[in-house]
Amino acid sequence: MDVAKFLQYIASGTAYTVGVTLIALPSGLILGTLLALLNVYSGKTSKALTNLYSTVMRGIPPIVLLFILYFIVSGSINLSPFLAGSISLGIVSSAYQMEIVRGAILSVSGGQMMAARAVGMSKRQAIRNVILPQTLRLAIPPWSNEAAIVIKDSSLVYALGVPEILRRAQLISASTQQPFLAYAAAAVIYFILVFITSRLLDGLEKQLRIPANP
Amino acid sequence: MKRLVLLVVVITLAFAAVGCKSTSDHLSAIKDAGKIVVGTSADYPPFEFVDEAGTTTGFDVELMNEIAKRMGVTVEWTDMPFDSLIAAVQEGKIDASIAAFNYDEERDKTVDFTDAYYTTEDSFTVQEGFTGDLSDPMNLANYLVGAQSGTVQDGWITDNLVTPGLLPEDKYFRYERVDQAALDLQAGRIEVLMADYVPAQAVVSQFGGMTIVYHGVLSTGPLNIVVPEGDTALKDEINRVLKELQTEGFVEELAFKYFSE
Numbered sequence: 001m002d003v004a005k006f007l008q009y010i011a012s013g014t015a016y017t018v019g020v021t022l023i024a025l026p027s028g029l030i031l032g033t034l035l036a037l038l039n040v041y042s043g044k045t046s047k048a049l050t051n052l053y054s055t056v057m058r059g060i061p062p063i064v065l066l067f068i069l070y071f072i073v074s075g076s077i078n079l080s081p082f083l084a085g086s087i088s089l090g091i092v093s094s095a096y097q098m099e100i101v102r103g104a105i106l107s108v109s110g111g112q113m114m115a116a117r118a119v120g121m122s123k124r125q126a127i128r129n130v131i132l133p134q135t136l137r138l139a140i141p142p143w144s145n146e147a148a149i150v151i152k153d154s155s156l157v158y159a160l161g162v163p164e165i166l167r168r169a170q171l172i173s174a175s176t177q178q179p180f181l182a183y184a185a186a187a188v189i190y191f192i193l194v195f196i197t198s199r200l201l202d203g204l205e206k207q208l209r210i211p212a213n214p
Numbered sequence: 215m216k217r218l219v220l221l222v223v224v225i226t227l228a229f230a231a232v233g234c235k236s237t238s239d240h241l242s243a244i245k246d247a248g249k250i251v252v253g254t255s256a257d258y259p260p261f262e263f264v265d266e267a268g269t270t271t272g273f274d275v276e277l278m279n280e281i282a283k284r285m286g287v288t289v290e291w292t293d294m295p296f297d298s299l300i301a302a303v304q305e306g307k308i309d310a311s312i313a314a315f316n317y318d319e320e321r322d323k324t325v326d327f328t329d330a331y332y333t334t335e336d337s338f339t340v341q342e343g344f345t346g347d348l349s350d351p352m353n354l355a356n357y358l359v360g361a362q363s364g365t366v367q368d369g370w371i372t373d374n375l376v377t378p379g380l381l382p383e384d385k386y387f388r389y390e391r392v393d394q395a396a397l398d399l400q401a402g403r404i405e406v407l408m409a410d411y412v413p414a415q416a417v418v419s420q421f422g423g424m425t426i427v428y429h430g431v432l433s434t435g436p437l438n439i440v441v442p443e444g445d446t447a448l449k450d451e452i453n454r455v456l457k458e459l460q461t462e463g464f465v466e467e468l469a470f471k472y473f474s475e
Binding site: 002005006008009012071081158159160161163167168170171172173174175177179 | 253256257258259263264265266267268292293294295298301302305307391392393394396397417420421
């Protein structure tokens, strides 16, 4: 048995893990931001609807949603396991990211919206030029938490047959009967991925900080 | 009136189009594409596992590759957890599945089975030094038992021991994979592992410190390839090639290669 080769096999699953995360996280951010804006700035109906969405999505375990989307929805549309898994994770994440962005919007004082409107900006202009730039900065620390969660949740797509890190570790564990080695390798890779991501986001947070707003 | 006629024509055509998507089309679609998408769960040596080069191999895998070759197509292997395979065939995510599947009435309701390509037995694996008595399989009810979930062994234990109340639910442990169950057997969390005889032998030789105290046919029997429900064209084609391979002794040679150790 060649341990190095097996470890390399597990490590080559990293591409899938990174790929799933790179689709899920940004699509969740875009969807989540739109939902948060609807929640805060639109009427009662959209507030109620987005709240319902957030409650339901956060109430379903990601793996269950993954199976529903893959086996029921993609029965009619032909989605590859990779895409189906990534999009489902993005949808799950959008509910959490909506709450993150919503919290950040609410922490920008309401007077700023009024001031922006008073100098003649439309609501849309005010959101784009005054509220969102601050919101997204404020959202970075909680968002890096969500990023770590999505990286780790990407291991769920193994259930659909995407050969990412966890699935590869399982296969190696089965063929070598050395579960500790296989799962330790997977753990190290996940840790490195999360570590790098949170460092990058820390850096981004410092770089984008508004000087007057320490 | 004209509109009504048009509507009828459109509806008829639509149904005809749906009707055309018959099963023989699935086989010709496979042949046209030159590939058949086959699902397996490559965590079940020696039937299917990943080798050092990272490729999926094993008894089932080599057999399916040869069947496909003789059908004039190549296999595109898709790996997924055993539990997901039947659903994937049902939903058309994969064209067929080979993963040491035993015929099972419940499964037969949603998918179809080809002819048998190999016959397996059940086995009870225990730690060396086990002093219990398992000469009667029903004695299994007296021990802490483990099996792989979704397998025929799982079904047999549930139907014969758990449902009649012989084996309390909290003394029966279902595992996603057989190697996890073997680990728990080694750690003493379960006393008996019920599994297919051949993979159990692989587990015993790889883990050590274990022995097989019983083997025989309880839940198992013939292994079959799973194809979509009602897909007789694909089933007949696979059966035709299987018969050829059995007559030539190919299956026997393959079994000797993988199971003889």
